[in-house]
Amino acid sequence: MKKGIIILGILIIQFCISESFAQTISIPMTFDNWEKSYCGNWEENSAGLRLYGTSYRVGNSIWCKDAYNLTNCSIYVKWRANSGSFSFPAIRIERSNSAGYFSTGWSYAGSALITNDTWYYTRMVVNTDQSLIAVTSTSDYDDNGGSVFYSKSEMVPSEYWPYFFLGKINILFDDGYSGSSEYMDIGEVKLNNAPIQTNNENAINITYDFEDNSIPNNCILNGAWSITNSGFNSNHSIYINTWGNPSFCINTTNAICVEYDVRDIQGSSNFPFKEVLFYSDNVSLRGTDRSSIGCWQHYKVLLPPGTQHTLRWEIPSDSYSTSLEAWIDNIKIAYESTGFFTSGSVSGKIFNDINNNGIFDLTDSPQSDGWTVNLSGPVNQSIIPNTDGTYVFNNLPEGDYIVSETVPENWTIDFP
Numbered sequence: 001m002k003k004g005i006i007i008l009g010i011l012i013i014q015f016c017i018s019e020s021f022a023q024t025i026s027i028p029m030t031f032d033n034w035e036k037s038y039c040g041n042w043e044e045n046s047a048g049l050r051l052y053g054t055s056y057r058v059g060n061s062i063w064c065k066d067a068y069n070l071t072n073c074s075i076y077v078k079w080r081a082n083s084g085s086f087s088f089p090a091i092r093i094e095r096s097n098s099a100g101y102f103s104t105g106w107s108y109a110g111s112a113l114i115t116n117d118t119w120y121y122t123r124m125v126v127n128t129d130q131s132l133i134a135v136t137s138t139s140d141y142d143d144n145g146g147s148v149f150y151s152k153s154e155m156v157p158s159e160y161w162p163y164f165f166l167g168k169i170n171i172l173f174d175d176g177y178s179g180s181s182e183y184m185d186i187g188e189v190k191l192n193n194a195p196i197q198t199n200n201e202n203a204i205n206i207t208y209d210f211e212d213n214s215i216p217n218n219c220i221l222n223g224a225w226s227i228t229n230s231g232f233n234s235n236h237s238i239y240i241n242t243w244g245n246p247s248f249c250i251n252t253t254n255a256i257c258v259e260y261d262v263r264d265i266q267g268s269s270n271f272p273f274k275e276v277l278f279y280s281d282n283v284s285l286r287g288t289d290r291s292s293i294g295c296w297q298h299y300k301v302l303l304p305p306g307t308q309h310t311l312r313w314e315i316p317s318d319s320y321s322t323s324l325e326a327w328i329d330n331i332k333i334a335y336e337s338t339g340f341f342t343s344g345s346v347s348g349k350i351f352n353d354i355n356n357n358g359i360f361d362l363t364d365s366p367q368s369d370g371w372t373v374n375l376s377g378p379v380n381q382s383i384i385p386n387t388d389g390t391y392v393f394n395n396l397p398e399g400d401y402i403v404s405e406t407v408p409e410n411w412t413i414d415f416p
Contacts, residue, residue: 024076024190027064027169034062037288039295040180048078048187051173052180059087059174060184066195067302070167075124076141078187079171082116087176089114089184091122091134094167095284096160099124099134100150105177112136112150119187121146126164127359130156159283166196166302194345194392196302203257203334208250210236210329220249228327232261232296237329240315247314250333256305257334262313264326265294274324279312294325305336346375346401347392350385366390370408377401 027033029048036042038061040054051060070093077099081089086105092098099122103111114120121141124134133153137146156164169191173184208216213227213236223246231237240246264276278286278299286299303309311333315324350373352365360366366389373391375381377400385391407413 024074024192025194026188026190027066029186029188033065035065035298035300037061037063037286037297037299045185047080047185049185051171051184051186053083053087053173053176053178053182055179056177057175059172059176059182061170061172061174062186063299064169064189065300067166067168067198068191068195069193070126070164070169070191071161072128073126073191073193075126075169075189075191077122077124077169077171077189078119079122079184080117080119080187081114081173081182081184083176083178083182085177085182087178087182087184088172088174090170090172090174091124092170092172093124093126093132093156094160094163094170095287096157097124097132097154100136100152102136102150104182120149126156130158130161132156159281162304163280163283163285165304192390193347198257198302203336206333206335208331208333209234210238218250220251222247222249231327231329232263234329237261237327239325239327241323241325242315245315245317247312249310249312250331252309252311252333252335254305254307254336255303255309255311255333256336257300257302258311258331259298259300260313260331261296261298261329262288262327263294263296264288264315264324266324274315276324276326276328277314277316279314280309282310282312288326296329345392346403347390348373348403350389350391350405367411370411372406374404374406375401376404382406 030044034049038054038059040060041052042060043050051062053059077091079089081087081104083104086103089102090098101111102114104114104116107113118138120136120138122134122136123141123143124132126132131153134151135142135148136150137148140146142148169189171186176182210227210231211234215225215227215238223240223242225238225240225246225248227236228239229236262276266274275288277284280303285301288297313328315326349360350367350371351360352367354363368385368387368389371385373383373385375393381393383391383393
């Protein structure tokens with residue numbers, strides 16, 4: 001008797017949670033879909049998006065604007081770099097996991113040396129057991145005939161895992177010795193989960209813009225923070241100019257999103273490594289990453305709903321003891337309310353689990369003929385899987401859902 005398996009027979013979602021493998025969705029390589037978090041130049045070109053280095057050992061970085069459920073997800077990135085010396089290109093999920101340690105010019109501390117202006121194809125797979133597999137190939141992705149150049153496997157740290165349900169992809173081009181003459185092209189980014197849709201008009205927002213020339217009483221300060229007469233499109237911001245590791249915190253209950261603007265200027269050093277870090281509950285989520293010129297940067301981070309969060313901005317000390325000036329402005333915190341997460345999706349894949357390991361891999365075979373997947377909850381739908389076994393229910397309102405299946409003759413369900 002044949003055996004089959006369907007991932008996620010029962011699934012509960014509160015917002016756009018989409019588990020298992022579905023058809024890939026491309027993130028357009030345009031300014032409208034990405035945010036730059038360094039001071040270096042960037043441009044749209046025929047290859048995609050090009051990031052230029054900023055200055056000596058200060059590169060460039062972009063984050064996708066939309067957040068995605070990056071659990072049980074495959075991410076595909078096509079990229080190349082060009083530098084007359086050493087540089088460090090990286091593909092990252094949040095700040096916790098990267099596709100590998102690559103470099104141009106020469107290898108350092110075990111980095112994989114890449115060839116200038118050669119396209120590389122990186123595939124990152126995040127599984128529900130928090131394991132992550134990253135494979136970088138030449139010619140094409142490894143699951144489409146490419147030649148494997150580099151691979152790694154690791155675990156997503158437990159403290160980061162809740163943020164993978166509403167995470168972002170980061171492309172980093174850093175530590176370049178050739179300054180603004182070096183560049184990195186990102187040809188495509190695609191993944192198999194839909195973006196999380198949010199509606200700020202349906203949230204309760206509290207903004208800290210410091211325009212009253214004072215620091216709110218609920219800001220917990222460590223260090224000599226003050227209000228300065230310059231901000232991002234405003235007259236004031238909170239400011240620090242000190243050594244050590246000053247910080248300030250805001251304690252929240254049921255916060256689901258935080259946005260802020262930040263700029264910093266490094267002291268003179270050949271190692272511009274200090275930065276303004278943003279933490280939620282001691283998890284480092286964003287950083288200005290050596291932005292030594294002092295341009296304003298904007299960040300937006302979604303937070304796991306339904307809990308308390310301590311939001312903290314900190315300038316950690318480091319072995320290079322470089323001084324830093326930093327300005328933070330327009331902190332906007334959105335609190336949970338009905339309708340902030342406007343739609344969700346449920347997706348999965350039907351396959352014959354030949355090796356009985358509970359996950360889809362190259363030894364397994366997708367199934368579609370004769371199968372029907374049924375969804376019940378606030379919305380009731382049925383769908384026939386695609387030929388590769390994938391299915392997806394889109395534009396679902398918030399709520400609890402149950403996934404079931406109509407099983408064809410001579411098949412049984414192994415899981416769930």
